Amino acid sequence: MESVAKQRSAKGLIVRLLLLGVCIVLLRFAYVVARRGGSCFSGDFCFFSPASEVLSLPGGVSHSEAAYVRIQDGLSLSGETRQLWTSREYRKAVEFYSAVFQDLVGEGFLSPCSKSLCIDSASGHEVIALKEIGITDVVGISRKKLQPLVLAGDIFHQPFANNTFDFVFAGGIDRTRQPANLAGEIARVLKPEGFLVILSTFAGDLYSLNSLEILFPSLKIIRSREIEVHDSPKLLREIVFQKANSIKIRYPIEDKPSIGGNLINKCPIPEHKLQLLRSAEPLIEEEPQKPWITLKKNIKNIKYLPSMTDISFKQRYIYIDVGARSYGSSIGSWFKKQYPKQNRTFEVYAVEADKAFHEEYASKKGVTLLPFAAWVRNESLSFVVNHDSEQKDDEKGHGMGRIRPAAALSDDLSSRDVHVIQGLDFAEWLKRTVTEKDFLVMKMDVEGTEFDLMPRLFETGAICLIDELFLECHYNRWQRCCPGKRSPKYQKTYGQCIDLFSSLRQRGVLVHQWW
Known part of the structure; x- marks a missing residue:
């Protein structure tokens, strides 16, 4: 009898503990609903997320709106910003850049410890994508501020010291009227042996690709390829550069004159x-x-x-x-x-x-x-x-x-x-x-x-x-x-x-x- 009583007492204790746990969860959930307007974030002990907040990322990973809160290091977002970041079109753009950056990680051009910069990132797509794949030390710069992801600044006079970044992404260099000035600033803030990645709707032919490379005398093209844009017939050109330890000097290539000619060519014929x-x-x-x-x-x-x-x-x-x-x-x-x-x-x-x-x-x-x-x-x-008579008029x-x-x-x-x-x-x-x-x-x-x-x-x-x-x-x-x-x-x-x-x-x- 004494043994049976002890068992019943133990079961009762377990039940009470379980009920206490349920009460704590319910109280916490009620607090979240009252303070956050019904949104359920991953850091709030929720067992589920509303279906409307579940968003798909490359690789089959599911994220809720909580992903955006986590990458902000606890900073609160305005309702307008949250609505923008969870919109379908915005997510499609983030997914595209995530896929691009994951490929770069797999090929060794980018790593979780890379100090990274996104140039002219007005919408913040690229910065969010980098953070979602695990690149934590990343910042964007654009004319328009998008707190806290993107700094407002002059992309031609960036507020960063020389040789600051291991990785620079520039998706809009073909939109600027001053590509040479922007190229010089990118080369300045990129560390030696660091990588620059450019996405462009141009540079699809050898002449324009060579023109782009000339803008970066201290960098060398490692790879150039076309990539598809999801749900779009257009292709983008992805160019990967690496900065050298010293400035690359272009020496003229001399060419002997051909038979019957007297022109000595000091130019390469690429x-x-x-x-x-x-x-x-x-x-x-x-x-x-x-x-x-x-x-x-x-x-x-x-x-x-x-x-x-x-x-x-x-x-x-x-x-x-x-x-x-x-x-x-x-x-x-x-x-x-x-x-x-x-x-x-x-x-x-x-x-x-x-x-x-x-x-x-x-x-x-x-x-x-x-x-x-x-x-x-x-x-x-x-x-x-x-x-002579060939001169027609005065x-x-x-x-x-x-x-x-x-x-x-x-x-x-x-x-x-x-x-x-x-x-x-x-x-x-x-x-x-x-x-x-x-x-x-x-x-x-x-x-x-x-x-x-x-x-x-x-x-x-x-x-x-x-x-x-x-x-x-x-x-x-x-x-x-x-x-x-x-x-x-x-x-x-x-x-x-x-x-x-x-x-x-x-x-x-x-x-x-x-x-």
């Missing part, structure tokens, strides 16, 4: 240049009888570089008209109206020595006049005023004949035929003005001096800076006034011009024939 050249329009190898008509036809066939590739990842956009003549000759009539600019604003330079055109440029905004003749040295030169000025040093003047020329001008070492000026980070388009019409300028551009390496060249090659062509008669102004033949164009393309220059 695959992205060869790809563009393979897509360019063919050269017109047979001499046209009426070149002034051929130009109008040929201009419709030109494969402009911006029509073949993306030019977004450039620091500046520059057009240089060498031998510009009047503003309407090519800047206003062709470049401004016809050249495809991909909505970019170009700096325009007009290189023109003839004073007859200078006054016109004074009133043209956005155009910088260089009142010199493009030449191989800085020295005084002469040019002969043309009086609007286009005198027209320049063959430029030569002043000492080479012929005795049979009267003073009214000769003008003394200042020659500019054009190749050296170009190297001081333009960098490989810039996008440079050039048109050159220099009255035969192209046969002097091209070797100089190659010799100095300045040719490497030109992305696209429109070149008029001057030869003893048929005259418009007199059928069957060639112009006596130039000694070169059309065959020599074709050799020049072919030599330029063989050395990686995207050059088009111009008349």
